[in-house]
Amino acid sequence: xxxxxxxxxxxxxxxxxxxxxRALAYRMLGSRxxxxxxxxxxxxxxxxxDESTVRHExxxxxxxxxxxxLDRLQSAAMRRExxxxxxxxxxxxxxxxxxxxxxxxxxxFAQDVSVAFMLTLERLSPLERAAFLLHEVFELDFDEIARxxxxxxxxxxxxxxxxxxxxxxxxxxHEVEDDDRQRLFQAFIGALQSFDVDGLAKVLTDDAVLLADxxxxxxxxxxxxxxxxxxxxxxxxxxKMPTSRDWRIRPxxxxxxxxxIFYDAAGEPIQTVALRPAMAPGRVSAVYVQRNPDxxxxxxxxxxxxxxxxxxxxxxxxxxxxxxxxAA
Numbered sequence: 457x458x459x460x461x462x463x464x465x466x467x468x469x470x471x472x473x474x475x476x477x478r479a480l481a482y483r484m485l486g487s488r489x490x491x492x493x494x495x496x497x498x499x500x501x502x503x504x505x506d507e508s509t510v511r512h513e514x515x516x517x518x519x520x521x522x523x524x525x526l527d528r529l530q531s532a533a534m535r536r537e538x539x540x541x542x543x544x545x546x547x548x549x550x551x552x553x554x555x556x557x558x559x560x561x562x563x564x565f566a567q568d569v570s571v572a573f574m575l576t577l578e579r580l581s582p583l584e585r586a587a588f589l590l591h592e593v594f595e596l597d598f599d600e601i602a603r604x605x606x607x608x609x610x611x612x613x614x615x616x617x618x619x620x621x622x623x624x625x626x627x628x629x630h631e632v633e634d635d636d637r638q639r640l641f642q643a644f645i646g647a648l649q650s651f652d653v654d655g656l657a658k659v660l661t662d663d664a665v666l667l668a669d670x671x672x673x674x675x676x677x678x679x680x681x682x683x684x685x686x687x688x689x690x691x692x693x694x695x696k697m698p699t700s701r702d703w704r705i706r707p708x709x710x711x712x713x714x715x716x717i718f719y720d721a722a723g724e725p726i727q728t729v730a731l732r733p734a735m736a737p738g739r740v741s742a743v744y745v746q747r748n749p750d751x752x753x754x755x756x757x758x759x760x761x762x763x764x765x766x767x768x769x770x771x772x773x774x775x776x777x778x779x780x781x782x783a784a
Contacts, residue, residue, distance in 0.1 A: 462503065469499050473514060476557045476594070477521045483589050484525035484582075485532065486545035486574050488555075488754060494524050518594070519604040522586055529582040540672025542680065544744055545574040545711070546751040547728045552712040557594055565593050568629065569711050571730050571744045576627040580619050587612050588619035632733045637714040640733055641707060644740060645716070647688075648695055656688035661734045661741045666690060671748030674726075687743060702761055710744075717755060725755040 458464060474495055481491035498521045510516045536543060548555055548569055556567045565573065577585055586605060590596045591612075598609040598616070605612055632640070640659075647656035666687040670676025681687050694700070702721035709715065710730035718727045727747040734741035746752065 460507070465503065465507075466499065469502060469517075473517050474499075475554070476514075477517060479555050479557045480518065480589060480594065481521055481525055482548075482555055482569065483574070483577060483593065484522070484585060485528060486578060487751075488546040488548060489751075490528060494521055494528065497524055515600065515604075518590075522590070522604050526582050526586060529585075540670070541676055541678045542667045542669050543578070543671075544571060544667060544669035544746050544748075544751075547710050547730070547746050547755075548712075549708045549710055549717060549728060549755055552709060561593075561595075563593055563595050564629070565623075566595075567712075570713055570732070571711050572627055572732055572742065573623075573629075574711070576623050579626065580622060583607075584615050584619035584622070587615035588623065591616045592620065628735075630733055630735055632714075636733070636737070637709075640731060640738060640740065641714040641716070643738065644714075644731055645705070648692065651692050651696055653685070653688045653692050656692060657684040659738070659740055660684035660687055660743075661736065661739050664734075664741055664743070666743045666745070668745035669748050669751070671750060673749055674747050676745070676747045691743065704758070704761075706758065710746075713744075715744075719758050721761045723758040723760040725752045725757070728752070728755070 477495045477498060478491050481494040482488060485491055485494070498517060501520060502517060505516075507513070552569050553559070553567070555569055557563075561567065577588075580588065583605060587601055590601045590604065591598070596604075598613045601607075601612040601616070602609040605615075607615070643659045644656070647659055662684050663682065664684050664687050666677060666681040668676040677690060681690055695703070703726070704719045706717045706719065707715075708717050708728070710728050713730040713732060715728060715730040717725050718729065720726050727745055730744040730746075731740045732742035732744070733739070
């Protein structure tokens with residue numbers, strides 16, 4: 457395999473650039489599948505470029521992917537206007553670290569793919585989003601951002617500043633240790649296991665919210681629910697439904713947050729749940745439920761139940777943590 461062979465170039469692209477490009481595309485688009493598509497399209501275009509004409513491969517590819525994402529966002533905006541119910545990003549399950557720019561990235565938002573952060577990015581204009589991410593996550597200076605966005609450095613500085621003001625106003629980062637995440641998840645699941653509405657409400661903050669994305673493909677709460685008791689009643693009522701009798705749970709980190717995957721009797725993933733920790737220790741300020749099957753296709757399957765319906769119609773018997781190999 458020669459240095460300039462297609463196979464060698466593809467290997468260098470994947471080794472040296474694909475990770476940071478995926479990280480950028482996911483934050484721009486909120487879709488794991490679309491981010492993968494963009495990175496693949498970036499490779500196809502790069503394969504036709506004479507490398508000797510490019511001074512800095514990383515800058516060239518980042519600019520290419522940024523522009524591909526901006527083009528995709530134009531059509532995405534139209535789709536979002538027609539989206540049924542609440543929109544949530546495609547979940548990253550037990551892989552959030554792999555979607556950071558690099559393991560060494562130290563910028564404030566470099567490792568952040570939480571649902572709340574992604575929803576905050578959604579409220580920015582495409583250019584604000586690009587300028588903010590390139591500066592605040594990928595730590596580029598405004599002269600370089602100007603070249604990538606085909607704007608002046610002053611205009612890009614203004615875009616990034618305005619975006620940062622919006623992000624700071626709408627979103628507060630809150631780091632949680634692994635042990636605290638585990639305790640929070642166990643308290644939440646424990647209340648569900650006992651169908652304890654009051655107990656679940658105590659895990660939630662008074663102004664906690666529930667957002668569920670069904671995409672018009674499956675049933676889901678059509679709008680945001682707010683208030684600890686309202687959310688607790690809705691969630692406990694949900695898991696007490698006859699259709700949940702064979703549900704099984706695999707604990708997971710969903711976009712870096714404590715959460716889980718729910719599976720049906722056939723071993724198919726039917727939803728993810730992510731819990732946003734509150735500033736108050738041991739409390740949850742938001743519950744994010746992803747039910748849109750189009751956004752769950754990348755998740756692992758588990759072994760089907762041998763006799764579906766054989767377990768009693770009670771959530772506790774189907775909610776035990778999964779073993780390490782992922783089977784529930």
